[in-house]
Amino acid sequence: MKRKLKRKIVKDIILFLFLTAGLLIVVMPMVYMVSTSLKPNGALYEFPPRFFPRIKEVTVENYQYIIGEGKFYINFVNSIVVSITTVAAAALIAAAFGFCIARFNFLGKNLLFVFIMLTMIIPGMTLIVPQYELAVWLKAIGKLTGLIPFYIAWVIPYSTFMIKGFVETVPRELDEAVYIDGGSVFTVFFRIILPLTKPGIASVSIFNFLTAWEEFPWANTVINDNAKRTLPIAIAGFFGQHQFTQWGFVFALSVLSLIPILMVFIFCQKFFVAGLTTGSVKG
Template identity: 65%
Template sequence: MNRINHRMCKKNIPLYVLLLCGGVVSVLPMIYMISTSLKPNGALYEFPPHFFPALDKITVENYVYIFQQEKFYINFLNSVVVAVLTVILTAFIAAALAFCIARFRFPGRNILFGLVIGTMIIPGTTLIITQYQLATFFHLTNKLLGLIPFYVAWELPFSTFMIKSYIENIPKDFDEAVYMDGGSTFTVFFKIMLPLASPAIASVSIFNFLTAWEEFPWALTVINDNLKRTLPIAISGFFGQHQFTQWGYVFAMSVASLVPILIIFICFQKYFVSGLQTGGIKG
């Protein structure tokens, strides 16, 4: 047995090395971003360049400057409002749509699901002109509400696909028991499906929060007021300021913007893993 394990370990060495290299490549940009945020702005252009700042040159002046800006908190709050509302609306609509498609048989059911899945192949940036015309028609330009409906529309197909796959793995005996006790379809949805499908809903909600939190092109297109812009647009505002890019401020704000994402992922990690595993079985 030991010889077999030893041989298997030898065979897996190239795989381990490849995984290690991939992990290093993935982590290095984040490490560089954090190390640069702890350097003075002028130290970034020093020669020879240093990946890590010397201990005597580490400073938090970039973070102090960012946190002293009132506009940072306004843009941060805008991102929180947009991301949270997008996640809530997408989760509810996608869960309801997935429940209807997974549990009911009606004419055009497969066509409807095919249309939902088909929209996943359309890049969002190709629809910016049409979306801007819609936003103008409904007077949603230069408003935070001009972001949320379009974010929900972008995230709805993937969320529906994942939640539907999860619901199909839930035994129909639960539904039938509710119906036999005189419960309605709404009772099944709110009392049975939503609690049991919570891992899938939580997993897609993490993706949806990340998408709404870091989205840039549409937010830049539809909002012109600096006090109504989200955090990614505020970060881009430091590019080219004072005739050069203040990379210390850019990376400090970028690190600050990662904190909510890390907190959400840590809190919902178990739902994220279980939702992806079960929801992808029948996809």
């Protein structure tokens, strides 16, 4: 009995040390980013380098510069508009697609679903040339409309695949009850499917928000106007500025750009967890 207890204690200690090491690996880059943002730019090149700044070196001048600069608010608003529009449109379209595929039988249904799945395995960078030509044809270069439709198209396949699974967990008897009472397909969709799959839609929307919020290559390709740039492009703008990278400004802006992401996870955490657990059980 004592031997089993000792083995359990040893396993718990090893597991604790393993999880602590993993936590440090994940958290330390974030800690370094915050600590670097509180250093003056000159202290970043000192030798030997310091992970944490001295108490007397702690400053908020990097944040004052970023917040005091008008372009930060413009870039922030641009990112918010692009991300929220992408999330809202993708949620509605993907929910409708998932509902149709899960509930109706029509010619080419399986082929359509396979096509949606195939689009998920195509690397995005391989499509950047035809996407750019399409953006030119749509006259969307240098505009936020050059980002939003493409972001929506990127996230719809994954969103449809996930939401379809959630729709399939909703009993068909509820649909039939609505039809018997004289309800239409739209009644079933808006009154039954959307409310009951809300946790799944919310969990998918979190990933879609991150995709739109953090995306850089396509935004850097399409947007060439400072007033239309999103936060990732604004952060990259400090690299090589004035012949050297101003790391204090880079990390300060990076910290500020994380605030909306943290707020999304904090306020949508219950939906995220509920969505994962609901989607894992079927029937």
